Amino acid sequence: MEMIRNAAGRLVPVEVNGQKRIPYKGVGKHKPTGVKAKPPVRSCADYPADGDKRQPNLRAALEKAGLRDGMTVSTHHHLRNGDVVTNLLFDTIKEMGVKNIRWFPSASFPCHEHLIPYLEDGTISHIEGSMNGPLGRFTSYGKMNGVGVLRSHGGRYQAVQDGEVHIDIAVIASPTADPFGNANGVTGKAACGLLGFALADSEYADRTIVVTDNLVPFPCVPWQIQGNNVDFVVEVDSLGDSSKIVSGTTEITKSPDRLLIAEYVAKFIELSGIMKDGFSFQAGAGGTALAFAMFLKERMKETGIKARFIRGGSTKYLVQMLEEGLTDYILDGQTFDLEGVRSMRENPGHVNTSPFTSYNYHGKGNFASIVDAVVLGATEVDVNFNANVVSHSDGLLLHGIGGWQNCLFAKCSILAIPSFRDRIPVILDEVTTICAPGEMVDVIVTERGIAINPKRTDLLEAVEGKGLPIRKIEEIRDEVYAIVGGPPQKPVLDRNEVVAIVNWVDGTVLDSVFKVVQ
Amino acid sequence: MNDDKIITSGTPSASAGKRGTAVRSDCWIEITLGNGATAGSNSNTGNTANSSGNAESPDRHNSAGNNDISVKSKVGALYGGAIKAQLSKLADFFGIKGATISIEDAGALPFVIAARFEAAVKRLNPAETREYLPLFGEFDFPDTAKDRLRRSRLYLPGNEPKFFVNAGLHEPDGLILDLEDSVAPAEKDTARFLVRNALRCVNFYGAERMVRINQLPMGLEDLKFVIPHKVNLILIPKVEEANAVIEVGNEIQRLKEKHGINRDIRLMPIIESAKGAINAYKIAAAAPSVCSLAIGLEDYTADIGTERTLEGTESFWARMQVVNAAKAAGVQAIDSVFSDVADMEGLVKSTLESKSYGFEGKGCIHPRQIQPIHAAFAPTSTEIEKAKKIFVAFQEALAKGLAAVSIGSKMIDPPVVKRAEKVIELALLNGLIEKDWMVNYGND
Numbered sequence: 015m016e017m018i019r020n021a022a023g024r025l026v027p028v029e030v031n032g033q034k035r036i037p038y039k040g041v042g043k044h045k046p047t048g049v050k051a052k053p054p055v056r057s058c059a060d061y062p063a064d065g066d067k068r069q070p071n072l073r074a075a076l077e078k079a080g081l082r083d084g085m086t087v088s089t090h091h092h093l094r095n096g097d098v099v100t101n102l103l104f105d106t107i108k109e110m111g112v113k114n115i116r117w118f119p120s121a122s123f124p125c126h127e128h129l130i131p132y133l134e135d136g137t138i139s140h141i142e143g144s145m146n147g148p149l150g151r152f153t154s155y156g157k158m159n160g161v162g163v164l165r166s167h168g169g170r171y172q173a174v175q176d177g178e179v180h181i182d183i184a185v186i187a188s189p190t191a192d193p194f195g196n197a198n199g200v201t202g203k204a205a206c207g208l209l210g211f212a213l214a215d216s217e218y219a220d221r222t223i224v225v226t227d228n229l230v231p232f233p234c235v236p237w238q239i240q241g242n243n244v245d246f247v248v249e250v251d252s253l254g255d256s257s258k259i260v261s262g263t264t265e266i267t268k269s270p271d272r273l274l275i276a277e278y279v280a281k282f283i284e285l286s287g288i289m290k291d292g293f294s295f296q297a298g299a300g301g302t303a304l305a306f307a308m309f310l311k312e313r314m315k316e317t318g319i320k321a322r323f324i325r326g327g328s329t330k331y332l333v334q335m336l337e338e339g340l341t342d343y344i345l346d347g348q349t350f351d352l353e354g355v356r357s358m359r360e361n362p363g364h365v366n367t368s369p370f371t372s373y374n375y376h377g378k379g380n381f382a383s384i385v386d387a388v389v390l391g392a393t394e395v396d397v398n399f400n401a402n403v404v405s406h407s408d409g410l411l412l413h414g415i416g417g418w419q420n421c422l423f424a425k426c427s428i429l430a431i432p433s434f435r436d437r438i439p440v441i442l443d444e445v446t447t448i449c450a451p452g453e454m455v456d457v458i459v460t461e462r463g464i465a466i467n468p469k470r471t472d473l474l475e476a477v478e479g480k481g482l483p484i485r486k487i488e489e490i491r492d493e494v495y496a497i498v499g500g501p502p503q504k505p506v507l508d509r510n511e512v513v514a515i516v517n518w519v520d521g522t523v524l525d526s527v528f529k530v531v532q
Numbered sequence: 533m534n535d536d537k538i539i540t541s542g543t544p545s546a547s548a549g550k551r552g553t554a555v556r557s558d559c560w561i562e563i564t565l566g567n568g569a570t571a572g573s574n575s576n577t578g579n580t581a582n583s584s585g586n587a588e589s590p591d592r593h594n595s596a597g598n599n600d601i602s603v604k605s606k607v608g609a610l611y612g613g614a615i616k617a618q619l620s621k622l623a624d625f626f627g628i629k630g631a632t633i634s635i636e637d638a639g640a641l642p643f644v645i646a647a648r649f650e651a652a653v654k655r656l657n658p659a660e661t662r663e664y665l666p667l668f669g670e671f672d673f674p675d676t677a678k679d680r681l682r683r684s685r686l687y688l689p690g691n692e693p694k695f696f697v698n699a700g701l702h703e704p705d706g707l708i709l710d711l712e713d714s715v716a717p718a719e720k721d722t723a724r725f726l727v728r729n730a731l732r733c734v735n736f737y738g739a740e741r742m743v744r745i746n747q748l749p750m751g752l753e754d755l756k757f758v759i760p761h762k763v764n765l766i767l768i769p770k771v772e773e774a775n776a777v778i779e780v781g782n783e784i785q786r787l788k789e790k791h792g793i794n795r796d797i798r799l800m801p802i803i804e805s806a807k808g809a810i811n812a813y814k815i816a817a818a819a820p821s822v823c824s825l826a827i828g829l830e831d832y833t834a835d836i837g838t839e840r841t842l843e844g845t846e847s848f849w850a851r852m853q854v855v856n857a858a859k860a861a862g863v864q865a866i867d868s869v870f871s872d873v874a875d876m877e878g879l880v881k882s883t884l885e886s887k888s889y890g891f892e893g894k895g896c897i898h899p900r901q902i903q904p905i906h907a908a909f910a911p912t913s914t915e916i917e918k919a920k921k922i923f924v925a926f927q928e929a930l931a932k933g934l935a936a937v938s939i940g941s942k943m944i945d946p947p948v949v950k951r952a953e954k955v956i957e958l959a960l961l962n963g964l965i966e967k968d969w970m971v972n973y974g975n976d
Contacts (some may be wrong), residue, residue: 270698270702270898270899270900271701272700273900274701274702274899377809407609407610408610409609414871435557435639436557436606436607436638436639437557437607437610437611437639437640437641438607438610438611438639461698461701462701481963496669496670497641497697498611498641498642499614499615499641499642500610502607502610502611503609503611503612503613503614504608505609505610
């Protein structure tokens with residue numbers, strides 16, 4: 015495999031899965047040229063005039079869609095760990111004897127461990143999308159035929175839009191749909207809130223199949239997915255386990271150390287002056303992020319400050335803030351609990367967004383960079399503020415990028431992380447995999463103090479003398495090394511075998527993930 | 533003590549520590565003697581450090597022991613080599629040879645591994661007297677003043693190392709490594725090694741370093757494991773008579789002389805019974821090293837045959853008794869813990885009540901209780917203004933060389949000045965006044 019050193023100083027392959035790749039050039043340095051991908055022109059003459067695009071089953075739809083060896087099939091991950099549609103899809107593909115499929119999910123979950131036999135028998139050649147849990151382990155040990163491609167949510171939209179990934183068949187699990195193919199995620203027994211991750215698929219795929227367990231007569235309103243982009247509709251008994259699609263409750267962490275981190279984050283946002291009338295922030299569904307939102311909410315209430323918008327992943331906690339008038343809008347990318355789904359269904363201030371509006375880097379702007387502060391996690395960071403979110407220090411892939419890279423474009427990007435987990439330091443000399451170049455990470459908040467990127471002199475000045483535990487990142491690293499008994503040994507990696515690449519938001523290759531030697 | 537003695541000891545195998553899926557930051561170590569294993573016939577399989585093939589393999593050549601060490605660790609890929617090297621070093625220290633040593637590790641820190649190993653060694657051979665003392669951490673071990681703030685003291689179960697390392701980050705005034713009620717009787721021996729190693733290796737980030745020993749006589753034995761290791765304060769539980777305090781004081785004195793320790797080690801006797809409450813003054817005044825007198829209400833209410841209630845009327849007398857005994861003896865009065873972790877409102881209310889009774893501190897069983905307690909003990913703005921006035925008048929009197937302080941026509945007695953100083957200190961600590969408040973005092 016021919017490798018080249020990119021602008022982040024990492025060795026990356028110049029060709030992956032038979033496709034030429036552009037090495038990372040620096041933030042904002044790669045300027046695309048040319049035109050967007052061109053989905054084929056269709057005619058109403060080829061679709062039923064009564065709008066009934068139903069097929070008796072998934073196999074029939076796949077056959078009509080012309081499924082054959084080597085195609086790219088996409089799915090979305092709004093059903094999260096409750097998804098059974100993707101598993102059913104590949105059971106069907108296997109049954110049809112079709113091989114060598116490139117699976118292009120917006121993310122994968124542990125429930126997709128079901129697909130490992132299909133990766134082994136060649137039904138699936140490789141995954142381009144997140145490789146979580148068991149799939150990550152499978153990939154890391156070099157067992158996947160092709161090379162995995164990890165993209166952010168925005169990067170996925172960009173790849174489809176730019177023609178880097180051509181989707182042959184998109185399969186869109188839809189909690190509610192009509193026979194025409196209009197679909198949404200706000201109603202139905204598998205309600206998941208919205209279907210934004212499937213937008214690019216519906217717009218650019220050659221053929222689109224909507225799969226639902228809640229078929230309603232035309233019109234299905236709202237139509238988050240437009241039937242005009244849909245070829246076939248398939249009814250199934252169940253899209254999945256609703257308790258694993260959205261949780262009944264999302265809970266704030268009870269860990270005192272995580273709460274301390276969350277409290278520091280909220281204090282930082284307040285005392286740095288970011289928290290002011292009309293500001294905006296993003297917080298996900300992790301226990302620490304939720305706790306941060308709660309602490310910030312208290313401070314906002316006490317000081318009478320209102321946000322213009324909050325960027326979700328929504329939860330009941332963000333919904334409360336919307337309903338209590340602490341924000342005008344929730345701009346939501348996905349809903350994590352039932353309250354989020356209800357709010358999106360009922361409240362016009364709870365807006366469903368897509369990776370196109372929020373994250374796509376090859377557009378005329380996106381709103382990620384309008385957000386004042388974002389609070390994210392990470393598996394590792396290093397003293398140069400480079401951060402990793404896909405693999406752990408043992409080299410194993412365990413997470414997808416999600417919207418993480420895209421969110422870094424917020425005016426202040428904050429990583430809220432423990433300084434070590436079990437015995438394993440989180441702040442290191444060098445991260446195993448770079449997912450964020452150091453210049454994109456502004457603040458690292460740990461239970462042992464807050465490290466501000468020295469490039470952000472404005473932030474350093476803003477919090478000076480405010481009583482926050484501001485420390486040099488090297489100091490925190492050294493303290494943790496002293497606690498855990500020195501830096502960890504390096505995992506044994508086969509540097510000749512790239513099992514996956516990590517793309518930057520502009521489609522260039524930021525880093526390689528190497529095979530872990532067992 | 534020699535190696536032969538260990539190998540010929542009657543018990544072939546012993547273990548210490550914790551294992552299982554729920555265990556975190558701890559480990560389980562088993563040492564089995566006399567199976568003739570050698571370094572060459574290592575039988576590790578599966579998820580062990582051996583199979584991780586790390587480059588920095590343990591320096592086995594330093595080990596004369598030929599022990600068969602197997603490591604199964606949650607962090608094996610990253611610290612398997614370090615764990616193995618540490619076990620090898622520990623085995624050498626205790627002269628263990630030809631043994632099978634197994635560890636099941638859930639991310640235990642080195643000081644925990646050392647403590648578990650030593651506990652297993654001493655279970656194997658109770659006659660072993662050598663102590664494996666990890667180096668003191670490279671941070672401050674400050675001495676503490678008799679009258680330092682003791683608003684909050686957080687209990688850490690002595691056999692639960694996962695809570696130790698970050699506890700100080702929550703900034704309690706004191707951290708208690710508990711050898712008493714939170715440690716199961718069968719684990720009293722292992723907790724001692726853990727607490728000893730924690731005293732040496734864990735940064736308390738400025739919190740006073742406290743240990744609660746067991747009731748006497750076991751508590752006297754506990755002292756051997758804590759006194760030489762930079763402890764600041766010993767809590768003595770269930771004290772009923774002054775004599776218990778004197779005994780502890782004498783044993784501490786003996787150990788200090790034996791180990792050449794100069795630092796002050798303070799005592800906080802805890803009243804937990806009717807008899808203790810009756811003898812409270814004698815207990816508080818039993819030794820000059822007593823700095824505070826505390827009350828433990830769970831045991832006290834049981835002792836008088838009642839239930840502990842939120843209102844606390846059943847313990848009102850005892851609490852006031854402790855406050856008065858403490859003040860009479862010139863020491864701090866410290867209230868019991870508030871045990872409902874979820875009830876933050878109740879905690880604040882209860883602390884304000886403690887403060888109104890004359891208590892200066894309260895116990896915590898969860899880090900989230902610390903800051904609300906500090907806030908509740910913080911002086912009110914009226915208290916601060918009054919204190920400022922007294923403080924300034926006192927400074928002026930000092931400057932003028934006056935013997936007596938007065939505000940207007942009112943004479944101010946020394947205890948009032950002292951109380952004002954305390955209020956100022958508390959106000960500073962809580963960020964309620966600026967450090968240089970005196971510069972602008974009276975200008976507005």
